Amino acid sequence: MCTRVVWPDAGGSVIVARSMDYHRDLATNLWILPRGIRRTDGVRDTMAWTARHGSVVATAFDMITVDGINEAGLAGHVLWLAESTYGELETSRPALSQAVWLQYFLDLFSTVAEAVAWARAADVQVVPLADPVSGEVPAIHLALDDATGDSAIFEYVDGRMQIHHDRAYRVMTNSPTYDRQLELLREIDAWGGDRPLPGTTAAPDRFARATYYVERLPQPQTQIEAIASMFSVIRNTAQPYRLPDPGRPDVSQTIWQVVADLTRRRYVFESATRPNIVWVDLDDVDFAEGSGQRLLDLGSGLAIEGGLAGNVSAAFAPSDALQFLTLSTVEAATRGR
Template structure:
């Protein structure tokens, strides 16, 4: 499931696009979390913290966050990676439930470099859990980007974090692990090899198409054109509607996509089952310490007359804080 593409020279702005591909709806809503929220690791509170940065995020079943940006301009995107191996729990290492892993990063760091330094120096451990709808283990890797255009991909293989940190790493999909994806990419015509650009829906095919078209985008004249340009790449890497195959979640249909303007703090959301695109501006949300959590109900939006469309910054409503799913 999923594709992320980072466009770091979009007419002076840094944009990140992300497709969410899955076999069923995820009850996704948008949440605005203020600074100063108390959280824990989902593992018996061996690790607790207070959020240093407010964030605007997309959730899954209101039990975990899977995509979003914080007010410092750091964004994170969690994608499916079946090869993920988080290892046996080592009590000497700090650990987080996979449901709160991304939120910890957005709560505590301002840049990709800060997040990477902590993950590597702490040897952070991630503990998996069961998906609340399918019951299968949640096995994810995470892409990070910030308003400077920096990028990193964090994968867990053989129980330890494997961090790929470079501005050149602009595209992420799924299986196989990132190093193998890069090797395959170099076989494609126009990207270092002679093989034709693939048109299939396998992760490596989507990786190649996103990388190919991303490098061929013309410079936009304004923000609207920049957003439209990157959305065209994300739609090219999207999965069409299909009958779900439980044994191949990485081949599931695209259910929604986001586009994050890291330079200007704008978060765009598009459902593939509703006709309207919506966006929110972080500058219009109260993320100050002591402010309430805010929620935008997308799961129950029909997209028809009276539905959500356009700038929805003022449509968020106060909500109890999200209760993150604890590790199993």
């Protein structure tokens, strides 16, 4: 499930792309979340914070932040990693639910380095949450990137956090774990091995193709050219629509894609089921405390005729607060079955 690619030297901009691959519709919408919002960890409610940065995020079921960018140019991307094991909940460690894991970083940090320093010092634990409807428990890892071109991948293996932090880590897909992905890349002839560039939809093959193509992109002359170039790379890793395998979410259909300019702060969204591409220019957004949370309903807004297209920064509608999935919500739903 999913691919993420960073182009750190795109004509003076840092451009990042990600695909969302999943075996069912995630009812994704876009949200504007201003500064000053008070949130809790969604686990024990012992961790609370107030958002320092406003953000534009993409959600799953309006309960989980799965992608987004904040006004400082820090972006994050949640992807599937079947090997993820988070361990038993420990009272001695701070904990964040999967639903707010990415949102925490977008709310509080300006750079990848700041986020990594906090995560290492806090030894934060991530707590998995079952979908209250399907009962499916996501196994996820997280990528962060910023306007300096820095990058980090956060994984939980055998109950412990592993952070891969280096601006050279441009690409992330799914299984196996990130250290093993780097080893497999060295088997390809472009990096000293004896295997040709692979063409399947398997995660290591997508990892190799995305790495190969992003390293060979010509310098763009405009922002539009830079974004188009990254769409060409992320589309090369896309998986055919309507060919899902529910038993293997890591090889599911591509349902949407995002390209973001972290330097000029433009967030571009493309659905696999609609021809309309929409984007948000963060410079056009009021993130001031008290400005209110705003929703862009993509389900109804991306209609083929007369729907949203182009710059939709002013098209968000005032909304009730985004209600993140919590451990107590999941437990209550489980008891009610």
